[in-house]
Amino acid sequence: MLDFTCGRAIAVARNEKLQPELLKVGELASRAGVTVRALHHYDRIGLLKPSARAASGYRLYDRADVARLHQVQALRRFGLPLAEIGVVLDQPDTRFAGIVAEQITALRRQIAQASALRGQLVQLQRQLQLGAEPDLANWLSTLELMGAYDSYFTKEELQRLPFFQFDSQRDGIWGRLVARIAALMAGGVPAASRQARHLALHWMRRLERDTAANPDFAIRMGALMEGEPSARQRIGITPELKQYVIDALAENRLRIYANYLDADELRRMREHGGKHGKQWMTLIAAVHQQMHAGAAPGDPAVQALTREWFALFRQGAGDNPATLAKMRLAIDSEPALLAGSWINAEMLAFIRQSAATLQAPR
Incomplete structure (x- = not known):
């Protein structure tokens, strides 16, 4: 004004x-x-x-x-x-406050885009000042990645996806994290090592945060990384590095479970616990969607997901009620078991309420 x-x-x-x-x-x-x-x-x-x-x-x-x-x-x-x-x-009920709010939202998007462009220009300026030739391949990769995001997310979803918003501090954290894990791999450090397990836990917590704690976003980010070579090249997350992180995180969880399970139970977990990762993520995303939509635990669609939840759980843990009880105690007592899983206490309570409506084992 x-x-x-x-x-x-x-x-x-x-x-x-x-x-x-x-x-x-x-x-x-x-x-x-x-x-x-x-x-x-x-x-x-x-x-x-x-x-x-x-x-x-x-x-x-x-x-x-x-x-x-x-x-x-x-x-x-x-x-x-x-x-x-x-x-x-000329309509008497036109609310100008809403128009101003929409302007503010649009300006925020423009500011984020301008900040991203500024970051690229600063990088280019530094290269030119040092007498270095700008890396054309890197610029093309960046442009390809921006287009790739549009193929996997709607404009409204991109506004809620932290990964898409320019943040030099976050980008720096990811760059250093990828570099540290790549260095462990190059040095022959096993995924079961303390350093690898620590970094894997940090990795998954960051990933959950940067996908807005939305498992469906995480699934699509994974698909983007697998389907877009430019994304892998720009961020440096190779299939081998990704598997290293998965193995380290699995080892971290097994070591926590070792405080609750006997040798035979732990051996079964090691053999079968990691076989259904993609099924689990798809299921977790479906439960998250039902909760976000306001579904009740007793709704038929939720009950169907609950049956699938317990079926997958038993494939990794077995059918022994005593083992299941010990694992539930571990999950309730050890927050690190859920780190980077996109499962939180609210979701666990929701599934257990749904299980009660089915009179399923708890």
Whole structure:
């Protein structure tokens, strides 16, 4: 909104006396970033008529006129034609606060895009200052990755996906994390080592956070990495590195379970516990979707997912009720068992409530 309190006085009304809070057409055009011709056109079509005219014939605009001009310009940015803008603004229930909120959202997206572009330009500038030739392949890879995101996520989903938003600090953390794990692999350090297990746990917690704790986003990010060579090349997450992290995380969980299970139970877990990772992620995503949609634990769709949940659980743990009870105790007592699984306490409670409606083993 324009500030009239410090504006220069202008000639108004028939007697040409100086009064505040009125702007001539040229001054309004200059301060609002529009052309005089546009304001004349808005007057002719009845979209924005000045509230007064000077004796000399100059159009004069007051605060209400400027507010309407703001609305007109905001709606034009959203792609509405002038004829439709007039209809919208003439409706008595039009809420300008909502229009401003949408403008703010649009500006935030533009700021994020501008920040990403700035980061790329700073990188290019540094390369040029050092006399280095910019890496064309890296630029092309970046452009390909931006297009790849559009193939896996809607625009609304991308707004909620932290991975898509430019964040130099987060990107730096991922770069260092990938480099540290790659160094362990190159040095022949086994995935069961303490360093690998620590980094794998940190990796999965970061990944869960950067996919907005949404398992469906995580599945699609995985598909993007597998299906888009440019994504793998830019981020450096090879299939071998990914498997190393999975193996290290599995070993970390087995070591926690070792405090609760006997040798035979642990051996079965080691042999069968990691065989259904993709099925688990698909199932967790489906449960998350039902919870997000407000489904009740006793709904038939939720009960079907609960049956599948327990069936998968038994494939890894067996059918011994004593073993299942010990594993439940471990899960309830050890938060690290759920780290990076996209399962939280709320989801566990939801599944257990659904199991109770089925009278299933708990």
